[in-house]
Amino acid sequence: MSAPYVVHIDPVALALGPVKIHWYGLMYLLGFAGGWWLGERRRQAGRLPVGRNAFGDLAFYAMMGVIVGGRVWYMLSYQPIHWIWTDPLALFRIWDGGMSFHGGLMGVLLAGWWWSRRHGLHFFDTVDFVAPLVPIGLGLGRIGNFINGELWGKPSHVSWAMIYPEARGEDLAYVQQHPSWLPVLQRYGGLPRHPSELYEFFLEGVVMFTVLFLFSRKPRHRYAVSGLFALMYGIFRFSVEFVRVPDPQLGYLAWGWLTMGQVQSIPLIVVGLVLLWMSRRAPVLEPHRVDDAKQAK
Template sequence: MIYFHDIDPIALKLGPLSVHWYGVMYLLGFASAWWLGKRRVAAGRLPGVDANGFSDLLFYAMLGVVVGGRVGYMLFYALGDVLHDPLLLFKVWDGGMSFHGGLLGVLVASWWWSRRHRTHFADTMDFVAPLVPLGLGFGRIGNFIGAELWGKYTDGTWGVVFPSGLPAPLNQLDTATLQAQFATGALNPYARHPSQLYEALLEGLVMFVVLWTVSARPRHRYLVSGLFALLYGVFRFAVEFVRMPDNGVYLAFGWFTKGQLLSLPLVALGLVLLAMSRRAPVLQPATVVEGKA
């Protein structure tokens, strides 16, 4: 089935203020992390840390996501632009967030929090890892609603026609005209893979089910964070084959993308952490110490 993408990226208008679906998805991601984290704290999955300590951790992690995601995007994908105009770094309303940059931001924030709270950094990351996938899934749904990061053309009988992904002069036509052409089947050759939804399924739902299931019982240190790094790296690498390369440029071989290049270190890190987990101690749920921050 071919679907014509005609979703308003604005979820709500309050006078001059417009609330975009992408922002709503970010809020849902943070809200899900808060709710799941509260459950894990109550179950003693972060030894010696109570609800107040978790609130601090979530604040640091949110800051790391936003700052790291923006800085990472500008460095990885728009370095020339930001060197020409450094103020672009602060124009977050123009869009542009990087998962890999956000991940680095979360790692730095969690390391700082772990030092302050005298918690093993690996235990913190094992605790945080299951809270992230749902946020990734919501973010990819936000990408789909915003008609960004679309996939390559598909030869199948299903796909999505993104008006912004049509070649000129079709991308200059108004929505009503495009819908009329779509109804005749004239736009079917321009249907693309909804790679955003593929990622929402794999990086969001599948990763959440795996990590939440593994982390719900006693497990070796490094195991959960190792699975997170490995699964994300593999899933992202695979989806890149049907996703348009960043800035339309392949790095090598006519298929190797920057997203794949940035995912390879995660695959390697995941394998290293899984190997380390085999000799690491098994972490048992601990009694929460109320009032300790």
């Protein structure tokens, strides 16, 4: 086995005096920009029967839902609850990493529900429109995780395994339980691990975007796009968790393999199947273009 790649990337993309711009934050910014751009193109094609300003509101509310929902849910689900009274400012240190997709999803759904009511649209017509845009941010967010050298996978002998310097403590503990890995640790200074962030980038980003984008190019029955999104994400996330190390503060929840990510993904699989079943008799939303010039008058 050749020397594995060492994941040691400066998380700061640009430093301007005391101001530091982190790659993790830039990935989220690029994800929002990409989703906004593609969403506007789809809106112009009539996939959302509202004007430019209304779509801008939706994009902004969805962005806030991702940030607020993702961060709050992560802190409540993945961190010891005592941060609330010992370090409340931790909630705002997003650049250190720590965002929950499931929380971000709930934030986006809440924002979409409120926006849909204001504009007299069926909630799931809005969700079906937004779903193909989400994998852009999901994929770029996983790249941010990789740059941060976090959310690594389990030790592995696969040829593409990588060494994470930040996992040194876990490496030593693993070798104590599995002495056969000691020569590997001594040779490379760390244990090669599955780059689980890149697996998720490929599945949640590339694969989901490609499938949802192609599937939604034609008018589909209501619930179908949303159902496909939920089903794919639930299955992909549940599967990758088998090779990803669970959050150390939580560990495995049951049976020596069940993680919090899997527990929170099971409902998505169920919801996805239910939505796809419901879509069979649901109406098809045909494209309806809105004249922005008339909207502005």
